[in-house]
Amino acid sequence: MTTCFDIGGSFIRHGELQADGTVAEKGRVATPGSDWQAFVDAIADCSGPDGSPISISLAGAFDTRSGIADVANIPCLHKRPVQSDLETALKRPVAITNDANAFALAEAVDGTGRGKPVVFGIILGSGVGGGLVVNGTLVTGYGGIAGEWGHGPIMDPTAGGQLKGIEHYPCGCGQTGCIDAICSARGMEKIHRSLHGLDLASKDITAAWHAGDAAATQTLDAFTTLLSRALSAFVNTLGPDVIPVSGGLSNDLVLLDVIDRKTRDLVLADYSEPLVIKGEFAANGGLHGAGIVARTLMKEAAR
Ligand SMILES: [Zn+2]
Incomplete structure (x- = not known):
């Protein structure tokens, strides 16, 4: 039995890898943010029998050379070689993938990028991230x-x-x-x-934009212009067949449509279909991607 985890700053979601490759979610617990032992105990409590492997999607960056994690929102993992420390503490094999990479893998293998050569999965949420999958294989690159x-x-x-201020x-x-x-x-x-000198949450700004508010419209025009200009350079660099989006902003399909049209207007290739679209695994890319990593490792071990 393999247990898969999606670990964020607030919650640990866990589930069991099924024979058909999906992950059946079993529940969620609060993330012990600052206590390493409590964190280890929480993972152990949710895992399968002693010695059974676990695969984790973690909201953080890893240096693939040193193994050191950069996980600012979970202080007990920050600057720690999380994978090797967890294997030692839990006495079981542990695979760890960054959450953006897990989402990109889920989309490339089983989602919007199924059968497509180049999938650039992006996260548009409280932060901006991404993962690149080429021919079904995650590209980690120098240092990850x-x-x-x-x-x-x-x-x-x-x-x-065009903009001042x-x-x-x-x-x-x-x-x-x-x-x-x-x-x-x-x-x-x-x-x-x-x-505009206004302190509003992003969901309130987008709601005001949808309602035709002039200030919010200017903000969204600036935001989508800046975002698509930046994204267009990565499209030209990577040549993606699709850019599935996850993260809080991916729930606004009108916003994604504006970003998609502005981006396609700026790139060198002529994309006839929408390029920037909501990912099929926008809500559970971490768990599903962790499952794909576990499946891949099992196949390699069986060879
Ligand atoms: Zn930065």
Whole structure:
């Protein structure tokens, strides 16, 4: 029996890998954020029999050379070699995948990218992330960074001189002007504050936009322009067949449609079908992707 986990800053979701490759969700528990032993105990409580393997999707980045995790929202895992420390503590095989990579794998193997060569799965939520799958195989790249288009200070917050008043926002990675800091839900809120002096949650800003509010319309125009300009460079670099989206903003299909049209207008290839679309696994890509990783490892072990 293999247990799969989707671990975020608030909750640990867990389920059992089925013979047909799906993951049957069993439940969720609160994530012990700052207590390593409590975290280990929580995983052990949800796992199968002693020694049975587990596969984890984790909201965080990993250096594939050192194994050190960067998990700012779960302090007890931050700067720790999580995979090897968990194997030692739990005495069972542990596979760990970054959540954006797990979502991209789920889409490429069983979702919107099924049968397509290049799938660039992106997360548009409280932050911006992504994962790249080519011919069904996850591309991790040097140090495990492949697909992480959210960082690197390339943004022009004036959107080519059309906008005044948007600052270069500092990013959680320590740089200023990253895509993550301006094209995420938190970024949308910062743009709204910069342009209009209003503190609103992203869901309230998009609701006002849908209702025709002029201020929100300007914010959303800036947000989608900045996002599609950045995304278009990655489309030209990667040549994706599809860009499935996960994260909180993926639930707004009208917003995704605007991002899709603006992005396709800017890229070199002529995409006749929508490119930026909601992922089939937008809600459970972590668990499903962890299941795919477990399936792949089992196949390799059986060879
Ligand atoms: Zn950054």
